[in-house]
Each structure stands twice: as structure tokens, then as C-alpha cells.
Amino acid sequence: MIPAENNLPRKDDFIAVHDLGKSFGAVHALRGISFSVPRGETMAIIGPSAAGKSVLMKCLVGLYAPDTGRICLDGEDVSTTGNETRKKWAEKTGMLFQHNALFDSLQVWENICFSLIESRKLSRKVARDHAVDLLGLVGLDPDSAGLRPSDLSGGMQKRVGIARAIATDPEILLLDNPTAGLDPVLSNHIENMIAAIAQKRGTTVITITNDMKIARHRYQNLAMLHDGTLQWTGPTTEIENAGNAYLTQMLSGSSQGPITMRTGKRQDQLFA
Ligand SMILES: Nc1ncnc2c1ncn2[C@@H]1O[C@H](COP(=O)(O)OP(=O)(O)OP(=O)(O)O)[C@@H](O)[C@H]1O
Ligand SMILES: [Mg+2]
Numbered sequence: 001m002i003p004a005e006n007n008l009p010r011k012d013d014f015i016a017v018h019d020l021g022k023s024f025g026a027v028h029a030l031r032g033i034s035f036s037v038p039r040g041e042t043m044a045i046i047g048p049s050a051a052g053k054s055v056l057m058k059c060l061v062g063l064y065a066p067d068t069g070r071i072c073l074d075g076e077d078v079s080t081t082g083n084e085t086r087k088k089w090a091e092k093t094g095m096l097f098q099h100n101a102l103f104d105s106l107q108v109w110e111n112i113c114f115s116l117i118e119s120r121k122l123s124r125k126v127a128r129d130h131a132v133d134l135l136g137l138v139g140l141d142p143d144s145a146g147l148r149p150s151d152l153s154g155g156m157q158k159r160v161g162i163a164r165a166i167a168t169d170p171e172i173l174l175l176d177n178p179t180a181g182l183d184p185v186l187s188n189h190i191e192n193m194i195a196a197i198a199q200k201r202g203t204t205v206i207t208i209t210n211d212m213k214i215a216r217h218r219y220q221n222l223a224m225l226h227d228g229t230l231q232w233t234g235p236t237t238e239i240e241n242a243g244n245a246y247l248t249q250m251l252s253g254s255s256q257g258p259i260t261m262r263t264g265k266r267q268d269q270l271f272a
Contacts, residue, residue, distance in 0.1 A: 012038060012039075013036035013037065013038060013072070014036075014037060014038055014039035014040075014041075014073065014074055014204050015036060015037040015060070015071075015072075015073060015172065015204060015206070016036045016070075016071070016072040016073075017033055017034060017035050017036065017056075017060075017069070017070070017071050017072075018034045018069055018070045018071075018072075019032045019033070019034055019068060019069035019070070020032065020033040020034070020056070020059060020066050020068070020069035020070070020071065021033075021066060021067045021068035021069050022052075022055055022059060022064055022066050022067050023067055028228050029052045029055040029228050030052045030055055030056060030059070030066070030228045031227075031228040031229050032068070032069065032229065033052075033056060033069070033225070033228075033229070033230045034069075034230065035223050035230060035233045037204055037206065037221060038204075039074070039202070039204055040198065040202040040203070040204055041198075041204060041205075041220045041221060042194075042195075042198050042204075042205040042206075042207070042218075042219045042220050042221065043205070043206045043207070043219060043220070043221040043222065043223060044206075044207050044208075044209050044214070044215035044216075044218070044219035044221070044222050044223075044236070045057075045206060045207070045208045045209075045222075045223050045224075045225065046208075046209060046210070046212065046215050046222065046223075046224050046225075046250055047224050047225035047226055047231075047250065048226060048250070048259055051225040051226050051227060051228070052225050052227075052228040053176070053208045053225055054098050054176055054208065056225070057095065057174050057176055057206070057208065059071060060093075060172075060174055060206070061090060061093055061095045061174055062078065062081050062086045062087075062089070062090045062093075063081075064081075065079070065080060065081040066079055073089050073172070076089070089172075091115075091119060091168070092170055092171040092172060093170050093171070093172040093173075093174060094164075094165035094166050094167070094168055094170035094172070094173050094174070095165055095173075095174040095175075095176075096158075096161045096162050096164075096165040096174070096175045096176055096177075096178055097161065097176055098176040098177055098180075098208075100149070100157050100158060100160070100161035101161070102149040102157060102160060102161060102164075103149070104148055104149050104150050105148075106148075106149075107145065107146050107147065107148060108131070108135070108144050108145050108146070108147050108148070108149065108152070108160050109127070109128045109131035109132065109135075109145040109146070110127075110131075111149065111160060111164055112130075112131040112134055112135070112160060112163045112164045112167050113127035113128070113130060113131050113164075113167055114164065115167065115168055116130065116167060116168060120168075128145065130167065131145055131163070131167070132145050134163040134166065134167055135159075135160075135163060137163065137166075137193060138159035138160075138162050138163050138190070138193070139159065139186065139189060140156060140159055140160070140163075144156065144160075154181050155181055155182050155183070155186065158178070158179075158180070158181060158182060159182075159186075159190070162175070162178055162190065162193075166197060169201065170203065171203060171204065172203070172204050172205075172206075173194070173197065173198075173203050173204070173205045173206070174205075174206050174207075175194070175205065175206070175207040175208065176208045177208055177209060177210065178190055178191075178194065178207060178209075179191065179209065179211060179214065180210065187211070187214070191214055191218050194207065194218075195218060205219075207219065212250070212251050212253070215236070216236055216239060216251070217236075219236055220235060220236060221233070221234065221235055221236065222234065222235075222236050222239065224244075224246060224247050224250060226246050226250075226259065231244060231246040231247060232244045232246070232247045239251070245257055245258050246258050246259060
């Protein structure tokens, strides 16, 4: 594990997280996480289920206030929710939630441009045209603009969530499993799009993914969480020499290693 003090925020860090802690009663979802991402770079977050990945993202976007530690964006402390600095950065951040979090009472295009209409007062006509453009970018046809999220397949809903995340042309893009449930061709298309956004617009991207191939080959940096702690972080080019047993097991998907699953008697009998 990388000690927090070795991973203190550097002056040129755009996203800097230091010693972040967040608990829900007895559940310690994050136990002193520290990492950083330079402006315009991409980072994949990996880790087993319940490691704290989604909680970390919700802290980054300002939905959860950390119990301990600090989050700095471009040198500004945004650890406290509800203040003006936090709100300013929330507006500069686009987020795809793990379960999309689309409003079923709104049409697809209204979901995509919700923040543009509410906060930036874009006219409905301009907003709808913008939404149709974004739908094209994620491979959906203009007819889907007028549908309700519940009329869409799971993969289509996911793509609407991605379109909403990029609708404001954010400086920071946070994506919780953008390719989960998508077929390989569509996954590839979405990852190409994410890379193009980072490269052409200079967007800083953090993506949670369960696809180790994507994490290794599509992102510049990697962070691995396990049980609320950071097991490893660094450039993906350094993974081979990381020498971290958790990381090695996560990347290989092996059942042998320090990451264990609590299994019942039935399971033990099945594999005996
Ligand atoms: N609002 C909440 N209230 C109580 N516990 C929570 C809350 N949100 C998350 N947790 C708990 O925090 C821990 C980490 O959850 P999190 O959603 O971050 O996991 P994850 O790494 O995203 O897992 P997965 O890969 O399955 O999505 C879990 O034990 C979860 O039950
Ligand atoms: Mg999650």
C-alpha cells in the first residue's frame, strides 16, 4: 500500500485528494485515500465490489462531504459541501452515476440538458438541438430524444447518462462504469469518445471501470482501491513493475490472492 504521506498533493495537481475518509455508521467506505491527477490527464479507478469507488466519486462531485481529509480542485479546497466554491466546481464537473440516475418524468433530451436549462438558462429549442447532437455522439438516433428513460434499453440509458455528463463541456468528467452492460463494439466507441474528449478539449477524466483491459490500455493513470484504502496508484505504464499483490490479482481476475470473497457453506461444498 502507498502511504498517504508519499502521495501528498503536488503544486501542479489539478485534482488532489489527501487522506480522504468517509463512513456510514460502522461502514468505513473510505479510510484515508490520497491521490492526484494532473490537468488534462485520465485516470481509471479499479477495485473489487464495495471497495469505495462510487463513494469516492460522490465525494469528488460534492454529493458527500468527507468526514476527514481534503479535496482540492485546481488549488481550491472543495471539501465542504454547500459553499460557493463547491457549487462553482460542481458546475464545471460532469458525472455519470453507476445507475445513471436519469429522471423518468423527463424526456431524454430534457435529462441531457437539465443543467443547461436550469443553471445556464439555455432556451428549450437550443437545448433540444444540443441534446440531439450529443445523442449522435453516443450512437443514439434523434428519435430517442422525445422518449422517456424507461422506454430505453439498459445500454441506451447508459449512453443518455454519458451524454448528460458531457453536455456542459465540463472541465472534469467523472464516469462510474461508462461501459458496463455495453457490447464490445459500443464499449470501444464510448472509450474512443472519452479519449477524444480528454485529448481535444483538455478534459480531466476519472473513470471507474471493471474492465481491466480498458483500465490498462485506455487510461494514463490508475488507482486501485480495496476495502476503503488505496492499494496502488501511478501511471499505467508502471503497472508491470508495481509488485502489488492486490493489483496483480485484480488485473488477472484470479481467485488466489489477498482479495477474498466471503462465501457460505453451500459455495464451499460446490467447489469441494
Ligand atoms: N449512502 C450510503 N449509506 C450507507 N452505506 C453506504 C452508502 N453508500 C455506500 N455505502 C457503503 O460503502 C461501501 C462502499 O460502497 P461503494 O458504492 O463505493 O462501492 P463500490 O466500490 O462502488 O462497489 P461496486 O463495484 O459494487 O459498485 C459499501 O459497503 C456500501 O454499502
Ligand atoms: Mg460502485
